[in-house]
Amino acid sequence: MASLTPDGWRARVDPSAFPRREPGPINVQRYQFVPAYSGIATFLGLPLCLTPEDLRAGGVEVAIVGAPVDMGTGHRGAAFGPRAIRASEWVVAHTPSMLMDSDTRINPFNELIVVDYGDAAVDAMSVEDSMEPIRGIVREIAETGAVPVVLGGDHSILWPDAAALADVYGAGKVGVVHFDAHADCAESVNGHLASHATPIRRLIEDEHIPGRNFIQVGLRSLMLPDDELLAWMRARGMRSHFMAEIDRIGFPAVLDKAIAEALDGPEYLYLSIDIDVLDPAFAPGTATPEPPGLTTRELLPALRRICHETPVVGIEVVEVAPNLDPGNTTAMNARKAIFECLTGLALRKKGIPGPAYLDPIAAGTAEDAESLQERRRNGLDPSRRSACGGCHGVGAVRQSWKPVRNRDNTARDSTRAASFSTLILTALVVIVSVFSNAHDHAKAVSLSRERPDLLASTNRPMAEPCWSWGHRSSSRAR
Numbered sequence: 001m002a003s004l005t006p007d008g009w010r011a012r013v014d015p016s017a018f019p020r021r022e023p024g025p026i027n028v029q030r031y032q033f034v035p036a037y038s039g040i041a042t043f044l045g046l047p048l049c050l051t052p053e054d055l056r057a058g059g060v061e062v063a064i065v066g067a068p069v070d071m072g073t074g075h076r077g078a079a080f081g082p083r084a085i086r087a088s089e090w091v092v093a094h095t096p097s098m099l100m101d102s103d104t105r106i107n108p109f110n111e112l113i114v115v116d117y118g119d120a121a122v123d124a125m126s127v128e129d130s131m132e133p134i135r136g137i138v139r140e141i142a143e144t145g146a147v148p149v150v151l152g153g154d155h156s157i158l159w160p161d162a163a164a165l166a167d168v169y170g171a172g173k174v175g176v177v178h179f180d181a182h183a184d185c186a187e188s189v190n191g192h193l194a195s196h197a198t199p200i201r202r203l204i205e206d207e208h209i210p211g212r213n214f215i216q217v218g219l220r221s222l223m224l225p226d227d228e229l230l231a232w233m234r235a236r237g238m239r240s241h242f243m244a245e246i247d248r249i250g251f252p253a254v255l256d257k258a259i260a261e262a263l264d265g266p267e268y269l270y271l272s273i274d275i276d277v278l279d280p281a282f283a284p285g286t287a288t289p290e291p292p293g294l295t296t297r298e299l300l301p302a303l304r305r306i307c308h309e310t311p312v313v314g315i316e317v318v319e320v321a322p323n324l325d326p327g328n329t330t331a332m333n334a335r336k337a338i339f340e341c342l343t344g345l346a347l348r349k350k351g352i353p354g355p356a357y358l359d360p361i362a363a364g365t366a367e368d369a370e371s372l373q374e375r376r377r378n379g380l381d382p383s384r385r386s387a388c389g390g391c392h393g394v395g396a397v398r399q400s401w402k403p404v405r406n407r408d409n410t411a412r413d414s415t416r417a418a419s420f421s422t423l424i425l426t427a428l429v430v431i432v433s434v435f436s437n438a439h440d441h442a443k444a445v446s447l448s449r450e451r452p453d454l455l456a457s458t459n460r461p462m463a464e465p466c467w468s469w470g471h472r473s474s475s476r477a478r
């Protein structure tokens with residue numbers, strides 16, 4: 001029996017103790033379709049890599065790695081985050097080839113080689129001692145050219161994570177976009193330099209990351225930054241977007257600013273997502289919730305945009321504490337956050353132009369050939385629709401939607417135009433539904449005359465099971 005050595009928590013096992021295998025990603029799937037609650041809980045059922053040789057042999061482009069520490073919060077729970085994010089039940093299958101981002105209709109796993117890289121070594125007795133092995137494993141991934149996606153763990157890991165990327169891409173060459181309710185810039189907590197409230201101070205003072213390229217979004221804590229801390233942040237050139245600014249000019253405008261600032265200088269970007277940037281309604285399972293926060297419909301597409309439109313070389317999602325997470329809401333949103341990041345990276349790799357790309361069918365902007373012909377047959381020539389666009393009334397109605405979308409509170413003047421447009425929309429819906437019902441009815445009548453065989457076939461009694469999984473076991477057995 002092997003004896004426990006003091007460095008057993010970080011010493012790697014001797015590979016010669018196991019049967020030899022060729023380096024490369026290890027498939028963990030036995031079946032073609034795996035429900036989310038089944039199988040070996042790698043991230044979304046992805047293949048597993050254990051060594052840098054595996055990453056290189058597999059040509060891996062993104063490696064997901066856990067950093068399970070939570071002593072940096074002083075609140076137990078986030079160490080269980082990586083496992084919760086990997087294992088939390090989600091309606092989707094743990095079958096990456098079946099998954100698709102519905103906004104862009106992209107399957108990131110068809111475009112990128114993504115694996116799970118297991119967890120960093122952590123000392124359950126010391127957050128300080130855990131920093132160096134975390135930095136080591138993130139560096140190990142980045143050195144192969146793959147993008148590390150780190151699952152926290154508390155936010156103390158931002159220090160080793162971003163330092164590792166500066167090790168690989170050059171000190172001062174990596175900027176950070178940091179989503180968080182908290183500024184995380186404190187000098188120390190109870191004298192501890194490594195904590196979830198201090199990582200940014202370490203990164204800037206150690207000159208891994210330039211202060212002016214640390215872009216914060218979503219700040220709103222009850223305690224910090226106080227005037228003294230804010231003075232330190234501003235002296236370092238940090239650019240911080242508080243929730244009040246988001247309320248004032250709207251999230252899309254703040255996001256545009258954050259992206260422009262992030263690209264102002266650095267060649268590369270690190271994306272740090274503290275899940276507590278979300279409103280506690282969307283992320284109750286975190287040690288330091290702060291209402292009111294971002295919605296998932298703000299944050300998730302923003303992450304996709306940043307990974308698509310900026311040179312992101314590393315990502316972390318931190319502070320998921322499953323012991324505080326009834327319903328797995330927080331773990332589910334953390335998982336979707338990573339999925340959106342992967343989709344963004346896939347869009348970038350495919351060279352799809354931004355900004356804020358959406359698939360035309362998903363966005364409702366597609367005019368496919370068939371519906372275009374149908375509209376022409378019905379006398380609805382789409383090229384003629386713009387003719388009334390210059391009309392005085394229509395122009396006013398169009399403008400009235402803009403401030404609503406931007407959450408601009410000064411736009412009350414437009415309320416009347418907005419209710420007018422609601423009225424017009426309602427009238428339109430009624431007219432269109434009446435028209436299309438009549439149209440469908442006429443079509444069905446003429447169809448039944450021209451093709452009586454079609455109607456007859458739908459009346460045939462169902463003899464076979466109606467779907468392919470054959471839940472009628474008796475008909476399958478024979």
Ligand SMILES: [Mn+2]
Binds near residue numbers: 182274
């Ligand atoms: Mn944080």
